[in-house]
Amino acid sequence: METFASFRVGGQRVYGMVHLPEPDLSGIAKPAHGFPGVVILHGYTGNRGGDHRLLPLLSRYLSDRGIASLRFDFRGSGESEGDFSEMTVSREVKDATAAFAYFKDLPEIDPERVMLLGFSMGGLVAALASPTLRPHRLALWAPALPELWLKMLPGGFVPPAIFDQGGWPVGREFLLEMPRLNPLKTAEQYQGEARVFHGDADTSVPIEMGVKYAEALGCDVIAIPGGTHTFESLESTEVLYRVTGEFLLGK
Template identity: 65%
Template structure:
């Protein structure tokens, strides 16, 4: 169930609007394809998962810029809005971690059906809450490689439980209608356990000045995944300088392309 509009950016890299259904709701995204022949097995690819209250562009366009860089290196990518976020259908009040894991699984099914893409080399990258979702989804979707950018832990949302109690209904989180079910579920998730049980190739990338998701969280993910943690010097949660972004892109691309 796909419906794509094709377009080319200024570098000649193919970019296609992508959509698929989950639970009767439409999920919208952008598929980036490398130029040129795909070879006998097809291009490798990576699915990008955005963070809490984010979208498929992410902060300072970090997702589309990285997708275009990867396409120039022969790696396709899909960046999409989770249901209830960005332009996808659904309401944010319905958003839960388990729903985002379902969206991730549907995205893998979508990518594994694409012509000229290798169904065995679909990778996964999650940023912030997307990193938590990626860790939980990995045992199910079996990515070829797993990359986490500044991954969140359930501790991030504990301050929202005033006095340790769940809100009775929807919480107004800066204009976002945050559902009670999300807070009830996210604090009970065990992303580190899921990461420890996965066993595939992984790498964690974390700013060493991150005050939203402390770098110690990245180290804990790396320990669970038995992989390296790459520190981005001076970087906060969203890697807010050109130098930091360049380093993040370079090191992540090296990992995803097996260099």
Template identity: 65%
Template structure:
């Protein structure tokens, strides 16, 4: 087996360029290549995150997937990482649009199966892909430590939306993001996708030591999706130890490769 191909990826949403990295399986035996093309996964990062993920969670997962004959794209949403746009313009709806564009980008790639494109979202990315799922209809849906809108309630001081951009540790959080986020219904959207698919194939992965998005969030998503929730022992929000990261990869790879 030859090493996977890795190539720069770029696509546009509303005139702004989004940048990422595309990993494509490579085989020295053409008989090993599916006639319909390789399956693939689009990875969506979290709030204030980027395509690298915490301690390189996303590119490492992408390389594991490509080694198992699953193509993968990780990218920066507008205003994050190296993509164009300003973070002050970021909203969940904009990231849903970015995700839909990334999904369509994968469907157009030569050698990939347009019917077997999957989604994986981490933290706020889990909320984003849940909201995007009904539109793009992923082959499978995976959520890592998914967020819910109430995570941002503490930013609404006294229950009011700040009139200007808020300073969130140096990140300019726009008023529009805060106005929108508490109105979102990701659990209803997740359930609608699962119902429309006749029982969508989904799985939730959540660390039992997550103090950012409590494990209850993962359970609520699993209930909405009608799927299993995999608890990762000792896993923090970003899976900050070797054992939890190893289990996260093992269980995620098993799910995304059909196990």
């Protein structure tokens, strides 16, 4: 079952989609304490749909295997309120925290088995939020590090207001904050089960960044053969879904 989700953060409306397993269709019995579930964080300039429907199809894949999920648009992205120029990583951590609380409180969800999955910059956000949210499991897809965005600074200088990046209005605060973030050190504080999934053909976020996250978390990194940053082949996507599902199910 798929239903629209809506909650407020800082006076602005955030929109998303909740996916719940359907026992009558899947043959999976509803657990007595509710379904395990995962909150999914999209990447920079992305939305809850993802490239080539990557995130909706993930939610449906997981639902067929008994895992609920919440996909949502960060404020300033997708259909949520706010402007992209207001976006910062800290602001997205607040959005992720509100989404986690919203999802955890749903009557169909087991509050003790709420997990977190972050893709690309969403992985950076998930790593920063994980010690506070303490998800049951933490999955990072191609997690990015702050230095990727430091290259955006023209001549090493922060623009006075808005930086036009291909039609995206990037705010000054986003760029000023990046050097202050330390997701690897923060990730070391997370004490739960974690795993990193990274395409071995990713040229946007090098797999070495995924390895650094795995080292900080003390977990394995799973290399997806032929996987680009957005896993642009049916084969790499199939492998990604399978190994992610197995991890979230504790296999």
